[in-house]
Amino acid sequence: MNLQDIKQRFGIIGSSPALDRAIDIARQVAPTDLSVLITGESGTGKEVFPQIIHQFSTRKHGSYIAVNCGAIPEGTIDSELFGHEKGSFTGAHEARKGYFEVADGGTIFLDEVGELPLATQARLLRILETKEYIRVGSSKVQKTDVRIVAATNVNLQQAIEKSKFREDLYYRLNTVPILLPALRERKEDIHLLFRKFAADFAAKYRMPVIRLLPDAEELLTNYYWQGNIRQLKNIGEQISIIEKTREISAEILARYLPAISGSTLLSIVKPENAGGQDFSERDLLYKVLFDMKKDMNDLKKVVHDIVQFNQGSITNLSNDDVQILNRMHNETDAENNTSTGVILHPSKSNFIANNPQQNYNEPIVVEETLSLSDKEKEMITKALQKYKGKRKLASEELGISERTLYRKINEYGIKE
Numbered sequence: 001m002n003l004q005d006i007k008q009r010f011g012i013i014g015s016s017p018a019l020d021r022a023i024d025i026a027r028q029v030a031p032t033d034l035s036v037l038i039t040g041e042s043g044t045g046k047e048v049f050p051q052i053i054h055q056f057s058t059r060k061h062g063s064y065i066a067v068n069c070g071a072i073p074e075g076t077i078d079s080e081l082f083g084h085e086k087g088s089f090t091g092a093h094e095a096r097k098g099y100f101e102v103a104d105g106g107t108i109f110l111d112e113v114g115e116l117p118l119a120t121q122a123r124l125l126r127i128l129e130t131k132e133y134i135r136v137g138s139s140k141v142q143k144t145d146v147r148i149v150a151a152t153n154v155n156l157q158q159a160i161e162k163s164k165f166r167e168d169l170y171y172r173l174n175t176v177p178i179l180l181p182a183l184r185e186r187k188e189d190i191h192l193l194f195r196k197f198a199a200d201f202a203a204k205y206r207m208p209v210i211r212l213l214p215d216a217e218e219l220l221t222n223y224y225w226q227g228n229i230r231q232l233k234n235i236g237e238q239i240s241i242i243e244k245t246r247e248i249s250a251e252i253l254a255r256y257l258p259a260i261s262g263s264t265l266l267s268i269v270k271p272e273n274a275g276g277q278d279f280s281e282r283d284l285l286y287k288v289l290f291d292m293k294k295d296m297n298d299l300k301k302v303v304h305d306i307v308q309f310n311q312g313s314i315t316n317l318s319n320d321d322v323q324i325l326n327r328m329h330n331e332t333d334a335e336n337n338t339s340t341g342v343i344l345h346p347s348k349s350n351f352i353a354n355n356p357q358q359n360y361n362e363p364i365v366v367e368e369t370l371s372l373s374d375k376e377k378e379m380i381t382k383a384l385q386k387y388k389g390k391r392k393l394a395s396e397e398l399g400i401s402e403r404t405l406y407r408k409i410n411e412y413g414i415k416e
Helices: 003-010 017-029 048-055 077-082 118-130 156-161 167-173 187-205 214-222 228-242 250-254 281-309 319-336 372-386 391-398 402-412
Strands: 036-039 064-068 107-111 132-134 141-143 147-152 176-179 312-314 342-345 350-353 362-364
Touching (some): 048 107, 048 147, 118 132, 187 228, 214 250, 372 391
Parallel strands (some): 036 176, 312 362
Antiparallel strands (some): 132 141, 342 350
């Protein structure tokens, strides 16, 4: 079966060389029993390739099980993968087969394999080396004949350096690597994908198909798709439902594309001397830094205006907060070559101006909770809001695993 037939069978759209290369590797490795590691950003369609490998292998009549390792709590993941005996832990009222036992003779797809706990990684390594495993609560060694295909959007090399992933397991899984390109690296495919999604949504919601005007096509093609195909599909669905007009201009499309921020970048923006070439990632990062500097300057100006013009005082600030405000205030004066003559005295924790006749009779009380749990809940809430409920991005921002974030959300009753 050639590449085009495989694309039609599995619903793959695109003709970029990097995508064709990934499909070709999957097709060639399928008849073997080698382990495969699929890497690529979130939303690039990694879940399709294990199905290609399974369907073109000698195991195609066996079981195919896909497991999202990041969605299973750490305390139960060993039981889910390897099974358990009756009474092995609280709630184990009967013996249960694990995925490796159920998938015997077939293929198991371990998605987000980088989220596995280290203890589970050791068990998985044993299966890869000897095809042996032990149920939770048992001492009996069992055999399994399973083809393992793993996928991750985490840089496992960095995880190894941080001692979060076993190096020996990485090399066992990475016998054959398949790298999926990000959508922004497949610019020739972006409009084809959007047109397919638009047609699907038109049929689903029984409405005319939307069509992009030339300026909208250019904007769509040059956008920095942080969420890749998943993000493109979501935006196509939003426009199909919300917009009454069926001809979409760049102005309309821009309303649905997130602005440049630390995590989402627009590559349509070009410097004046770019000569028609796309913005490089370095230029984009420079622009983000300049935007952040502008935001900081705006914040300093707000503090400066409060200090200079507010007719009140802040009486409950800590000494550390006062020093921070003093430093920001002095930086603002230095940048603007001005001197407001306003100083925050830590000993008194209030504003004292050089003008003794200015009235400060209305104190502004600043109350701050000292509860660590409240602070933790607040940070988690802000991270989820920043990334619009995307737990993986929020967990990376907070420096915790997605599993830990999920537990914290339930613990604090945070509504996403």
